[in-house]
Amino acid sequence: MKKGYLLLESGQLFQGVRVGDPSSVMGEIVFNTSMTGYQEIMTDPSYAGQIMTFCYPLIGNYGVNLQDNEHSKIQMQGALFSNLCSSPSHYQSIKTVDQWLSQEKIPGLANIDTRAVVKAVRLSGTMKAVISDSPDFSAINWSQPLPTDLVSRVSTKKNMIYEGIGPHVVLIDYGYKKSMLHALLEEGCKVTVVPYTIKADEVKALKPDAVMLSNGPGDPLQLTDVFNEIKKITSAYPTLGICLGHQLIALAYGAKTGKLLFGHRGANHPVKEVATNKVWITSQNHSYVVEKESVDSEQFAISYYNVNDGSVEGLSHRTLPIKTVQFHPEAHPGPDDTHLVFKQFMKMIKQSKGEVNHAVTY
Numbered sequence: 576m577k578k579g580y581l582l583l584e585s586g587q588l589f590q591g592v593r594v595g596d597p598s599s600v601m602g603e604i605v606f607n608t609s610m611t612g613y614q615e616i617m618t619d620p621s622y623a624g625q626i627m628t629f630c631y632p633l634i635g636n637y638g639v640n641l642q643d644n645e646h647s648k649i650q651m652q653g654a655l656f657s658n659l660c661s662s663p664s665h666y667q668s669i670k671t672v673d674q675w676l677s678q679e680k681i682p683g684l685a686n687i688d689t690r691a692v693v694k695a696v697r698l699s700g701t702m703k704a705v706i707s708d709s710p711d712f713s714a715i716n717w718s719q720p721l722p723t724d725l726v727s728r729v730s731t732k733k734n735m736i737y738e739g740i741g742p743h744v745v746l747i748d749y750g751y752k753k754s755m756l757h758a759l760l761e762e763g764c765k766v767t768v769v770p771y772t773i774k775a776d777e778v779k780a781l782k783p784d785a786v787m788l789s790n791g792p793g794d795p796l797q798l799t800d801v802f803n804e805i806k807k808i809t810s811a812y813p814t815l816g817i818c819l820g821h822q823l824i825a826l827a828y829g830a831k832t833g834k835l836l837f838g839h840r841g842a843n844h845p846v847k848e849v850a851t852n853k854v855w856i857t858s859q860n861h862s863y864v865v866e867k868e869s870v871d872s873e874q875f876a877i878s879y880y881n882v883n884d885g886s887v888e889g890l891s892h893r894t895l896p897i898k899t900v901q902f903h904p905e906a907h908p909g910p911d912d913t914h915l916v917f918k919q920f921m922k923m924i925k926q927s928k929g930e931v932n933h934a935v936t937y
């Protein structure tokens with residue numbers, strides 16, 4: 576087993592053993608507390624550019640299968656494990672996580688003290704980190720900027736159509752997860768997945784009944800060029816925004832976003848639904864949040880709050896059929912408590928077509 580190192584911008588050094596690709600990489604270090612679902616996490620495009628610390632101490636025990644990818648390949652820049660299982664046991668498993676990382680040329684480290692890494696990230700916040708064969712900090716160019724074009728790297732280049740007999744939803748792809756598409760298809764929708772650069776006129780030409788803005792990597796403020804089009808598109812159709820989609824809608828309507836110290840990543844984040852006072856357990860993966868004070872309360876109601884830190888978890892437009900959530904109702908991995916968000920979206924679409932005459936409650 577070859578030694579390898581994790582070097583943090585804050586100056587801390589951790590030793591582990593190399594797994595996956597033998598290359599060195601720099602990325603933004605984050606951590607995820609989910610106990611299961613590593614395959615979905617590794618393929619979620621929202622993690623592009625990031626080095627993931629898996630908090631759960633045993634990863635890889637059910638291997639890698641042909642079903643659980645959320646995108647075509649591993650999206651994260653690197654992965655850190657405490658104990659990485661080399662002999663998985665599951666009837667669907669076709670390879671080990673180590674083999675998968677090697678095939679997809681993603682470097683990783685195992686036998687890392689992930690608890691100490693998480694403590695460092697909780698203290699200093701998400702920061703640059705490097706996976707390397709060398710413990711030498713001076714060999715690294717720490718001023719090198721992290722990539723800012725992550726959405727253009729993961730978004731589709733051409734429209735993709737999935738037939739259905741229900742409403743036609745245009746899914747704007749900032750790095751969508753397969754489970755989001757599946758949630759719409761399960762509702763019977765026809766879905767057209769489109770590039771994130773789509774213009775309002777192009778959306779109109781597709782004659783949709785509704786639009787959905789997906790999750791995606793990076794800082795939503797990197798996408799200021801598309802804010803105007805987002806405003807035009809979302810004011811014309813019933814809209815659901817998820818995670819990055821939620822942040823982009825908020826920004827397009829004049830709210831502000833900020834960055835959390837170390838983000839919310841895991842499968843047990845409690846959110847309170849304002850309308851019902853119910854608490855739902857949600858799957859989350861984000862660094863950025865919509866700043867509460869910046870939300871124009873005449874335009875938007877805050878529909879969900881995070882129970883742990885009080886941050887904004889959802890918005891509901893007061894006059895237009897626009898709903899957004901910061902958490903992941905498609906829940907892969909994670910609990911599907913909030914699958915109702917998709918049901919409410921369907922109801923909102925029907926209502927806008929005059930098919931139901933009672934008000935949609937959130």
Ligand SMILES: NC(=O)CC[C@H](N)C(=O)O
Nearest residue numbers: 790791818819861862863
């Ligand atoms: N899952 C997401 O869509 C993440 C949104 C954004 N990249 C963030 O980190 O806040």
